[in-house]
Amino acid sequence: MSARDDVLPGLEEKYQLYLGIPRHLIPWHPTIDPEKCVGCKECIKFCHDTVYAYDKDKRKVYVANPWHCQVYCQSCTHACNKDAITFPDRREVKARIRELRAQYPPA
Template sequence: MKDWRGVPREEIPWYPTVDPEKCIGCKACIECCKNDVFELDEATGKTRVKNPYNCVVECRTCARMCPAGAITFPDEEAFTAYVKEKLAGGRKEPHEG
């Protein structure tokens, strides 16, 4: 797995979340993302995240392309604070306040 700014990618909590209640199964996210992050759940006809760590850190293209607003990403402030902590050598997770 690749590093991002010297931090292993699997330690960076940046990836999309798909709200199945909002997803309309249009596949816009699957079509716009070239990193194989998403897949279509054949049983529900809705998109789900398949490979979260394939997501390019700080990319939000899929969320902008989603006509239903079903895709979200981590809170920007919490994410920035987490990255600064990681780059400084700390281990504080974003949800630990």
């Protein structure tokens, strides 16, 4: 089985794979603390990969497209002055990617 067989249906091609690994298997995406988020939308303006969206009813930002997030990018955290955005532990993600590389060796 190839990595292409394991991609998420409907996911844009540029977001399907990372280093030949199906992107949705890599646990790297932001989490927003709704208690800290004030709905300023700075993260939406800052992120060019459409990771975030705004819920008009709740007046909060949420993670709409987690697999659009570039692996290891945390730039949006600089846009949030409320520290509402967090990411998984980088070391754990690197370890997971090493495991996945064994499953999905380069072609």
